[in-house]
Amino acid sequence: MAMVPWRGVGCCLSAAALYLLGRTSGRDVDILKSVNRVNQLRELAQLLDEEIFPLVVAISGRVGSETPISCEFSGLRGVIIEETAEQHFLKHSDAGSWIQDSALMQSRSNEVPWYLDDGTGRVRVVGAQGATGFVLPVGSEAFEESGRLPVRGTSDYVQGLKMLGVKRIERVLPVGTSLTVVGEAAKDDVGTIRIQRPSKGPFYVSPKTIDELIANIGRWARWYKYASAGLTVLSVYMIANHAVRYILERRRRNELEKRVLAAAAKISGQDNGGEMDDSLSDGAKRERAMPNLCVICLEQEYNSVFVP
Numbered sequence: 001m002a003m004v005p006w007r008g009v010g011c012c013l014s015a016a017a018l019y020l021l022g023r024t025s026g027r028d029v030d031i032l033k034s035v036n037r038v039n040q041l042r043e044l045a046q047l048l049d050e051e052i053f054p055l056v057v058a059i060s061g062r063v064g065s066e067t068p069i070s071c072e073f074s075g076l077r078g079v080i081i082e083e084t085a086e087q088h089f090l091k092h093s094d095a096g097s098w099i100q101d102s103a104l105m106q107s108r109s110n111e112v113p114w115y116l117d118d119g120t121g122r123v124r125v126v127g128a129q130g131a132t133g134f135v136l137p138v139g140s141e142a143f144e145e146s147g148r149l150p151v152r153g154t155s156d157y158v159q160g161l162k163m164l165g166v167k168r169i170e171r172v173l174p175v176g177t178s179l180t181v182v183g184e185a186a187k188d189d190v191g192t193i194r195i196q197r198p199s200k201g202p203f204y205v206s207p208k209t210i211d212e213l214i215a216n217i218g219r220w221a222r223w224y225k226y227a228s229a230g231l232t233v234l235s236v237y238m239i240a241n242h243a244v245r246y247i248l249e250r251r252r253r254n255e256l257e258k259r260v261l262a263a264a265a266k267i268s269g270q271d272n273g274g275e276m277d278d279s280l281s282d283g284a285k286r287e288r289a290m291p292n293l294c295v296i297c298l299e300q301e302y303n304s305v306f307v308p
Helices: 006-034 043-049 210-272 282-289
Strands: 055-064 077-092 098-111 115-117 122-125 138-145 161-174 178-187 193-196 204-206
Touching: 006 210, 043 055, 043 178, 043 193, 055 122, 077 138, 098 161, 122 178, 178 210
Parallel strands: 122 193
Antiparallel strands: 055 115, 055 178, 077 098, 077 161, 115 122, 138 161, 178 193, 178 204
C-alpha cells in the first residue's frame, strides 16, 4: 500500500483551487456592486471634474465609430474584425487509414478607434480585447472546397495528404451592438473621455447588463464554494480511509510476523534440541530460524490457501 494517498491529496489541492476561485469571484461581485453606475454618459465629465481617481465606473451604450470597417464576407460594418483561415485535409496515418486534421493558414485582426454612445454622450473604449467577458461573435463562416482552390498536384498525395478545402471564419464586433463596460474612466491630453483597464480592479466588456454580470459571477462563486466543500469532504474521507487501512495493514503484518517467528523458533528448537551451532554466521542462523512456512497471507488476507 502506498504511503501517500495521492488521490486524496489531488482532491485536496483541487478543493483549495476552487476555494481560491470562489473567493476571487466573490471579491469581483463586491467590487461590481460598489462601482459607480453611470446612467448617462454625459455625467462622466462631471465625475472626472471632481478629481476622484482612480474612477472605476460601469457604463452602457451602443458601439460606434467614425471610421468603421466593412467586412469582406459578412458585409457587416464593425470596429473589431478577426479573420482566420484553416486548411482542412485528410492525412495518412501509420495504421494505413485516413484521419481528418486541420492547420491554421492565416490569422489577422484589425481594430479602429471606437466608442460607446447612449444618446447623451460618447466614451471611447480602449483595450477591450483583453477584458473579461469580451467575445467576438461570428459574423460569417464559409468553407471553400479544394476543387475551387489552386492545388499542388500530386505532391500532396506523395506526402500522404488529401486536401479537403479551406474554412474561413470572420468574427466581428458590429456597429450598434449594445455593451456594458466596467473600467477606469479618464481623460487624455486633448480632453477626450475614455474607459480602460484599471491598474487594480476588474475590467469587463460584455453584452450583459451590470446586474446580469453580478448575478452570473455570483452563481459561479457559489458553485466554486459548494464544489470546494464537496471535494474537501471527499479528500478527508479518502485520506482518513487510507490512513486507517494502512494502520490495520501494518498491525496485521506485525501479528503475522510474530506468529511466523514463533513457529520458526518452535520448529527449530525441535530439530536441534533447542540449540544452534555457534560456528554458523548470523545469516545462516536466520535462515535456519525461518523454515519454509506458509506466508501467503502476509501480503493479502485469504480465507483459504491450497498448497500442492
